[in-house]
Amino acid sequence: MSVLYLLLMLIFLFTHRRDICSRLWPAYMTLLGTLLVIQYAACSQIPSILVESLPWDSTDNETIRLQQWLYLPSTSYQPDPRKLIVDFLQFMLVAAQWRVFKLEQRPNSDSYGGGSNFPVLIDTLPGPNDRDFISTKESYLDYLRHAVFYWFYWLSLAIVFATGVxxxxxxxxxxxxxxxxxxxxxxNVMIRRRANLLAS
Structure with missing residues (x-):
């Protein structure tokens, strides 16, 4: 099921427009809820109660591993119900995002706190309230931001390189x-145009 969830999330990854995502989101949430109920039924051994044997039941080790990977119900073993906890948390987060989409569709959505959710692909000049915490540091928080955005870039690249080696x-x-x-x-990655950053 996780491969199916990944494929569904790839749809939203390559959809850069928020209005399209908000229209597809209820169908995605409904599909996740339906799959969660089906997985719960598989963990509760409901299919084995209704039928005597399932077509994919086998005693072969490879087939059993494939059944576990695909999270198929079986009469010989019970799927691990602990895997449903993460699926339920994903469903809760998707429902929370759907609520945000509903709030954005209200006529007074600009007055709602949290700022706008307009795309950031447009290169705009910094406003008067946007501070540059790299060149001028006025507080310890600016030093912390500098460490996170400047030095952790090199640290993460070192970890990726060590993983590759x-x-x-x-x-x-x-x-x-x-x-x-x-x-x-x-x-120089930090000063590239935003559209080029998202494309790379």
């Missing part, structure tokens, strides 16, 4: 290549 697989080769590219670009 530790194993010999194609994924690790990709980690090494990407870390070399970002190490080569250095801090």
């Amino acid at each position: 530790s194993w010999i697989t194609l994924f690790c080769l990709g980690y090494m290549i990407l870390s070399f590219i970002y190490l080569w670009m250095g801090q």
Whole structure:
């Protein structure tokens, strides 16, 4: 089921417009709720009560592993119900986001706290209230921000590079290549145009 959840989330990842996401979100939430009920029924052994044997039941180890990976109900074993906790939390977060989408559709949504949710793809000049905490530090919070945005960039690249060096697989080769590219670009990544940043 997690692969299906991943494929559904990829739809929203490549949809950059918030209005399209808000229209697709109720269907996504309904599908998640339906799949959660089906998974709960599989954990409760309801299919094994209704039928004597299921077509995918087998004693072969590989088939049993595939059944567990696909989270299929079985008469020989019970799926792990602890996996449903994370699915339920995902459903709760999706429902909370749906509530935010409903608040944004109100006529007085600009007066609601939290700022606007307009896309940030437009390169705008900083306003008078936007402070530059990299060049001028006025408080300890500015030093903390500088550490997070400036030094943790290098730390995360070092971790990605160490991950790429530790194993010999194609994924690790990709980690090494990407870390070399970002190490080569250095801090210039932070001043690239936003549309180029999202595309990379």
